[in-house]
Amino acid sequence: MKYITHIPRQQDFKIWLALLVFVVGLPVLTLWSIRTSDPLLLGPLFVLLGFFIFNLAVRKRPAMKPYFMSSLNILTSKVKHEFTFEFSKDLAFEKVKEVLEDSAFSLVAADKDRLELQASSGISWKSWGENIYIWLEGDDERSVMKFCSVTLFQVYSWGKNEDNGRRLIDAIEESLTI
Amino acid sequence: MAIEVHLDVMLAKRKMKLKDLSEQVGVSVVNLSILKQGKVKAVRFSTLSAICEALDCQPGDLLEFVPDKQPETE
Numbered sequence: 001m002k003y004i005t006h007i008p009r010q011q012d013f014k015i016w017l018a019l020l021v022f023v024v025g026l027p028v029l030t031l032w033s034i035r036t037s038d039p040l041l042l043g044p045l046f047v048l049l050g051f052f053i054f055n056l057a058v059r060k061r062p063a064m065k066p067y068f069m070s071s072l073n074i075l076t077s078k079v080k081h082e083f084t085f086e087f088s089k090d091l092a093f094e095k096v097k098e099v100l101e102d103s104a105f106s107l108v109a110a111d112k113d114r115l116e117l118q119a120s121s122g123i124s125w126k127s128w129g130e131n132i133y134i135w136l137e138g139d140d141e142r143s144v145m146k147f148c149s150v151t152l153f154q155v156y157s158w159g160k161n162e163d164n165g166r167r168l169i170d171a172i173e174e175s176l177t178i
Numbered sequence: 179m180a181i182e183v184h185l186d187v188m189l190a191k192r193k194m195k196l197k198d199l200s201e202q203v204g205v206s207v208v209n210l211s212i213l214k215q216g217k218v219k220a221v222r223f224s225t226l227s228a229i230c231e232a233l234d235c236q237p238g239d240l241l242e243f244v245p246d247k248q249p250e251t252e
Binding site: 086 | 205206208209210211212213215217218219220221222225
């Protein structure tokens with residue numbers, strides 16, 4: 001059984017906020033700054049730039065998982081997925097690790113004791129890249145892989161988060177044909 | 179209905195380890211472990227041939243069809 005779920009958050013609110021900030025707020029502030037010759041008005045632009053550089057610098061650190069997955073981090077888009085295996089969580093961990101190593105995602109970290117994995121997808125013209133956090137739950141008979149695709153610096157993922165989930169699930173399903 | 183996999187029995191008969199079989203047939207230990215538990219989605223003929231060759235056995239030695247138990251009627 002597989003299913004994809006979104007984190008229940010105010011997605012519409014985030015999109016409207018992003019539109020307001022990026023499409024209206026920043027150009028207005030920039031124009032105002034030029035007109036009044038007041039560089040302080042460019043502050044919000046530098047704050048966003050700093051936020052982007054910070055995210056880029058720490059994206060591959062497993063310790064930053066709570067930061068990227070936090071619902072308070074409103075400048076990143078998150079989509080959660082789940083996949084059920086009919087075998088133990090330890091075996092599922094090895095399977096997911098194997099699939100990630102053979103996929104277009106790059107495996108960043110794998111913690112066998114905590115059954116957690118972290119992967120990342122590349123940067124493209126449509127995206128600044130995504131982090132994929134995976135953790136496994138279950139017992140010796142059945143396990144559930146939970147994973148969250150998080151954009152690095154995008155309020156709206158343009159379907160990239162959903163694509164990542166689908167790509168990973170498809171790759172896992174395909175790998176179960178040996 | 180279910181297909182039971184007797185890979186562990188054949189491995190024990192041939193005194194072979196899963197890792198050795200993995201190296202011989204070119205299938206990962208993880209996949210062979212999942213096959214051993216009968217949890218794979220499908221097995222390719224090429225994989226089955228390679229396993230049979232490595233273990234010197236027939237497909238029937240590895241796979242067995244076990245029908246579901248019918249509920250008893252009065």
